Amino acid sequence: MTGDEDDRKGIAAEWVDGETKVLEAPGDHGAELRLWLRLLTCTTLVETEVRRRLREEFDSTLPRFDLMAQLERARDGMVLGEVSKRMMVSPGNISVLVERLAESGHISRTTSPTDRRVQIIALTPFGRAEFEKMAAAHADWIADLFGRLEAADSTVLMDELARLKGSIVASLARGG
């Protein structure tokens, strides 16, 4: 390992520069591909580490943590569909996660009295306590991983990522 290549997730570093450029794609998309690659590499490195620590230190998973994080703010609970939208995952997925988290006692689940189709889920006191431990550790992990970045770089990154998000969202809105 040279330790410096963004060589993963489909687009090998050489590939974007290489002679294998495909006929139907006349434009030079190398810059965008390299940027995407680098973004993906950073995210994957962090995400893999977070998953590993959640498993090793809390015997938990990222989806469970994410779901509990959504509920953390909502003292009165949240409707399942709302959780699904906020987490940007399918309702069926939430259904399964909720089932397991209810089984382990981390969350409670009630049918809405006004609309019997609606499920309201909320953290139990136990679930809240567990989440708070995980959240504190999680914040430390992230601070550690990002800690060698100067404050100025961090600010610039926030700004540039906001612009990137703007580009992505605009493209999705137009193309979708």
Add this chain to the structure above:
Amino acid sequence: MTGDEDDRKGIAAEWVDGETKVLEAPGDHGAELRLWLRLLTCTTLVETEVRRRLREEFDSTLPRFDLMAQLERARDGMVLGEVSKRMMVSPGNISVLVERLAESGHISRTTSPTDRRVQIIALTPFGRAEFEKMAAAHADWIADLFGRLEAADSTVLMDELARLKGSIVASLARGG
């Protein structure tokens, strides 16, 4: 939707600022958490779109595309373990993907004549043709999604992400 919140994957936007700050975490890690959130949002938006299009337009998946991309450069094929390392996924995972891609005729698989433990995999002509179609489309999708970003922003992002990667790798090296 206000269309501007990074409200997903565990750390709701308000949470990082909120009064629920946990006792054991005295440091203010809000900036790092927000940055991580924003990074994750951008990556997820792009990745979800790429997966969707691979499925709809090519009846394929991102892992398959990624594996074929690794093989694309290697005319003489690659050892399974090498593919596993480059893709940063477990050997067991590659084993399954290879099984399916071989079944569908996209790749070939041979036992090394010098070491019978070693499996050598390579794109078939059919697999190569399919990959080239997908790769061209993929490059267009990314160019589209990133296309509203000014060249200057793109340059800055590349640079800042390199620094971020440096921070992450350093932290992993120290902590791991």
Add this chain to the structure above:
DNA sequence: CAAAATAACTTTAAGCTTGAAGTTTTTTGG
């Protein structure tokens, strides 16, 4: 009001992913 449409899940089939355990083959040490 009854039929049709809509909503909010739940279930299912299929695929991805991992860590751990198991198998076969090669290399090492004595």
Add this chain to the structure above:
DNA sequence: CCAAAAAACTTCAAGCTTAAAGTTATTTTG
């Protein structure tokens, strides 16, 4: 050379994820 260790997968159990189909409840329409 032979037993032990290491390598390179493969298999397995468990969990995540989605699209599509199915269920039940509510709202709209004619």
